[in-house]
Amino acid sequence: MALMSGTALAREILDDAARRARARTGRKPCLATVLAGDDPASVTYVRMKQKRCAATGIDSRHVALPASATTRELVAAITELGEDEAVDGILLQHPVPRHIDERAAFEAIPPGKDVDGVTMHSFAAMAFGLPGFVSCTPGGIVRLLDAHGVDPAGQRAVVIGRSPILGKPAAMLLLARDATVTVCHSRTANLAEHVRQADIVVAAVGKPEFVRGDWIKPGAVVVDAGYNPGNVGDVEFDQARQRASLITPVPGGVGPVTIALLLEQTVAAANGEGQPEIVQSGR
Numbered sequence: 689m690a691l692m693s694g695t696a697l698a699r700e701i702l703d704d705a706a707r708r709a710r711a712r713t714g715r716k717p718c719l720a721t722v723l724a725g726d727d728p729a730s731v732t733y734v735r736m737k738q739k740r741c742a743a744t745g746i747d748s749r750h751v752a753l754p755a756s757a758t759t760r761e762l763v764a765a766i767t768e769l770g771e772d773e774a775v776d777g778i779l780l781q782h783p784v785p786r787h788i789d790e791r792a793a794f795e796a797i798p799p800g801k802d803v804d805g806v807t808m809h810s811f812a813a814m815a816f817g818l819p820g821f822v823s824c825t826p827g828g829i830v831r832l833l834d835a836h837g838v839d840p841a842g843q844r845a846v847v848i849g850r851s852p853i854l855g856k857p858a859a860m861l862l863l864a865r866d867a868t869v870t871v872c873h874s875r876t877a878n879l880a881e882h883v884r885q886a887d888i889v890v891a892a893v894g895k896p897e898f899v900r901g902d903w904i905k906p907g908a909v910v911v912d913a914g915y916n917p918g919n920v921g922d923v924e925f926d927q928a929r930q931r932a933s934l935i936t937p938v939p940g941g942v943g944p945v946t947i948a949l950l951l952e953q954t955v956a957a958a959n960g961e962g963q964p965e966i967v968q969s970g971r
């Protein structure tokens with residue numbers, strides 16, 4: 689078993705982003721973070737993102753809305769950031785309070801500022817293999833595989849979880865890399881049987897140690913994208929590591945790479961790169 693560490697890769701991505709910040713504009717890029725409510729885990733995650741911005745030469749601006757904010761109020765706040773020329777990227781922290789229409793809020797982010805890759809535009813571009821911003825955790829997973837010499841082409845990949853910003857886009861990106869992708873979820877029958885067949889396992893359920901170590905096929909590559917309180921992943925790490933050829937630790941695996949991608953895409957947005965293009969057939 690070898691560890692698929694994310695800290696070194698994140699460092700590389702961030703160093704590169706820091707070097708390219710200001711390249712075109714002469715000013716620092718700016719990431720706006722938006723948080724509705726005061727969920728303690730979300731507050732911590734947003735703070736981590738802001739700290740990483742500061743260390744990378746990226747300005748950040750924070751918009752805090754009360755948990756009682758309406759969909760209209762959240763959409764209005766995001767629309768304003770979208771129109772603000774000083775803002776290059778917008779991150780709306782997920783999850784939002786239950787009464788808010790999260791999809792409507794995400795769609796208020798203009799595609800060119802969707803550095804978190806959460807809009808329908810970004811998802812479609814990702815699914816069609818067109819230029820655009822990728823969802824940060826799924827993008828980070830593919831970068832981790834690349835950095836460790838894992839080519840998904842022709843491999844059986846099992847993604848556990850189908851959330852709009854994690855499992856589903858992760859499946860699309862693995863498909864784009866020619867993996868044979870199975871998406872498992874809460875209604876999947878015989879989950880263990882699916883996982884036992886997998887050359888690459890991506891765990892994105894959000895349940896601590898939900899994926900049992902003895903489900904892992906010997907030699908498989910295991911990516912744990914679970915964020916649970918207390919820094920516990922979705923995979924039973926100690927048991928899984930005895931079977932896996934490569935496995936991401938938690939912490940120090942997918943998490944740091946996720947944030948690195950967010951900042952990389954913020955710099956790209958500021959430099960006018962990754963700007964989604966409308967593709968016309970010309971026919």
Ligand SMILES: Nc1nc(=O)c2c([nH]1)NC[C@@H]1CN(c3ccc(C(=O)N[C@@H](CCC(=O)O)C(=O)O)cc3)C=[N+]21
Nearest residue numbers: 733780781782783804824915939940941943944946947
């Ligand atoms: N719109 C949106 N985009 C997101 O990307 C998003 C989100 N909402 N909501 C919540 C999840 C969670 N998330 C994490 C990112 C990095 C770490 C991370 O770097 N964790 C450190 C540990 C941190 C610690 O020590 O507490 C690690 O894994 O090494 C964790 C969690 C992004 N998310």
